[in-house]
Amino acid sequence: MIRERYINAVILALMVIISIAALWMDEPFTITLATKAVILALAAVGLNLALGQGGLVSFGHAAYFGVGGYAMGILASHAQNYTPLMEVPFLIEGTNQMPVIWLVAVVASALLALVIGALSLRTSGVYFIMVTLAFGQMLYYFAISWPAYGGEDGLSIYVRNEFPGLNTLVPIQFFGLCFAVLCVVLFMVHRLNQSPFGLALMGAHQNEERARTVGINVTRLRLVAFVISGAITGLAGALFADLNRFVSPVMFDWHTSGQIMIFIILGGVARLCGPLAGASLYIILEHYLGGLSEYWQIYLGLILLFVVLFAKGGIVGGLARKEVRHG
Amino acid sequence: MADPVLAVHNISKSFGALKASDNVSLDLMPGEVHALIGPNGAGKSTLIKQIAGGLTPDEGRVELLGRDVTGLSTAARAQAGLSRTFQISALAMGYTPLENVMLGAVGQSGGVFRFFRPVMKDKMLLERAWQALKRVGLEENAHAMTSELSHGQRRQLEVAVALTLQPKAFIMDEPMAGMGAEGSKRLTDFLHTLKEEAPILLVEHDMDAVFALADRISVLVYGKIIATGSVDDIRNHPEVRTAYLGEEDAA
Numbered sequence: 059m060i061r062e063r064y065i066n067a068v069i070l071a072l073m074v075i076i077s078i079a080a081l082w083m084d085e086p087f088t089i090t091l092a093t094k095a096v097i098l099a100l101a102a103v104g105l106n107l108a109l110g111q112g113g114l115v116s117f118g119h120a121a122y123f124g125v126g127g128y129a130m131g132i133l134a135s136h137a138q139n140y141t142p143l144m145e146v147p148f149l150i151e152g153t154n155q156m157p158v159i160w161l162v163a164v165v166a167s168a169l170l171a172l173v174i175g176a177l178s179l180r181t182s183g184v185y186f187i188m189v190t191l192a193f194g195q196m197l198y199y200f201a202i203s204w205p206a207y208g209g210e211d212g213l214s215i216y217v218r219n220e221f222p223g224l225n226t227l228v229p230i231q232f233f234g235l236c237f238a239v240l241c242v243v244l245f246m247v248h249r250l251n252q253s254p255f256g257l258a259l260m261g262a263h264q265n266e267e268r269a270r271t272v273g274i275n276v277t278r279l280r281l282v283a284f285v286i287s288g289a290i291t292g293l294a295g296a297l298f299a300d301l302n303r304f305v306s307p308v309m310f311d312w313h314t315s316g317q318i319m320i321f322i323i324l325g326g327v328a329r330l331c332g333p334l335a336g337a338s339l340y341i342i343l344e345h346y347l348g349g350l351s352e353y354w355q356i357y358l359g360l361i362l363l364f365v366v367l368f369a370k371g372g373i374v375g376g377l378a379r380k381e382v383r384h385g
Numbered sequence: 386m387a388d389p390v391l392a393v394h395n396i397s398k399s400f401g402a403l404k405a406s407d408n409v410s411l412d413l414m415p416g417e418v419h420a421l422i423g424p425n426g427a428g429k430s431t432l433i434k435q436i437a438g439g440l441t442p443d444e445g446r447v448e449l450l451g452r453d454v455t456g457l458s459t460a461a462r463a464q465a466g467l468s469r470t471f472q473i474s475a476l477a478m479g480y481t482p483l484e485n486v487m488l489g490a491v492g493q494s495g496g497v498f499r500f501f502r503p504v505m506k507d508k509m510l511l512e513r514a515w516q517a518l519k520r521v522g523l524e525e526n527a528h529a530m531t532s533e534l535s536h537g538q539r540r541q542l543e544v545a546v547a548l549t550l551q552p553k554a555f556i557m558d559e560p561m562a563g564m565g566a567e568g569s570k571r572l573t574d575f576l577h578t579l580k581e582e583a584p585i586l587l588v589e590h591d592m593d594a595v596f597a598l599a600d601r602i603s604v605l606v607y608g609k610i611i612a613t614g615s616v617d618d619i620r621n622h623p624e625v626r627t628a629y630l631g632e633e634d635a636a
Contacts, residue, residue, distance in 0.1 A: 252503040254491045254510075261488040264477035268485075270438070271475065272492030272550060273463035279497060 102333030104290030110328030118194030126295025131305030167292020212306025326372030466553030489549030
């Protein structure tokens, strides 16, 4: 029995240690893998808020991941081609500045989550899963059939976008930036979990009738959680696109939604650092098992099955033992 | 006569051919315990849902302090001052009792959309929460896990959460259910003092408790209120004896 906060500290420290060690041993590819884990973890932190804390099993979070990615792709492609995004009624130019791109990604995915959430939250259970999945797939097919930004082929951005004061093309610097973003978001989610909003959200997850009876508008509560959740995943999408310097409809695909969910289940549902633990394990498996066999996902499936059947708390839950208070 | 705190006017609700509520009217006066009794399947739960929220009557009105609340959601009715306890404890089982009453305090305060300050350090809400726990005698279990409480303790917690709402009226659905003689007696005494704060509409099967507590009793049979009156009126009401208290005595 270890307290969860120590486990969280160890997980975060490990990420830093691995990256610095890789820098020291001159293994930039390891740093890139760590960066990928951090960004995917951020996407899962977003979903975890809806799924873990809120009990809203969204199978369409690829929608926000993709919107974040395309926010980056669209803005950066206009910047690299020196074409304005729009001239009438007023001029909007592309940009290669990350802070601006992040802001656009967050706002766009939050708005999308507001619309999708307002419609999906009228349903619950399996229907909610299906409705969110349907919205995600709608965006997937839209992205495929929209030729302006690459359609099915996607969109390449040749130079990574800029962040003031950093050279983002240096792997360790980009890692540091992504890791800092993750830490800030984790801190905010941690505070949110402790806040009146968090108490109400997790309370409504455990017993919806109870929450209503004490005067809480559960639907509005969940909608707000869903919007915050989508915004975080959208931010991750923008970073992911920047990592690959490439955006494609695959980001919208339901496989992506499933993957984000797998990180959470592996790492620990509703656990603060569960998504990071899960995403890291996934990347490790993908890298090492993927090197052994093309069919490495069979082993992933077995591990997932084991976690679901015997270790429901995932990695963090298994180490921390203490019941998560909202399950 | 003072105005009623809660007034139900001519409520009807049908499910297909079944009339679950048939032109039901009742009211709750300040400072009273009004017990609602009736055999199983009489439509008590359906009636409670129409009053506290969750089910809209086909016809009729529910008024709280003269305000029509018939069209309001459960949450809005709670905000308006209706506090309900459930027959089967509806608690957040993964929370501690303290967190459960905090949930009530947060809901009542209306400050759900605050995202950054730790709720468990909010002095005002904590005070209200602890007070509610103390009043039902659960302060020693405040940090236990709700799922590990005994059945009786859960019943007490259910009442404590209702207290945090500082309501205008309580609606209690079998608060004594499965509580055992001693716990039932303690809760009866407690409700006796509580009614001065806010009147209680009490659905209860424990007849000793009903006769000890109630100022008035209404009897619901097949969705209809067949009698309303004092404890003595109801005890001696021939129709009630036939329908509910046992036929052989009535003969």
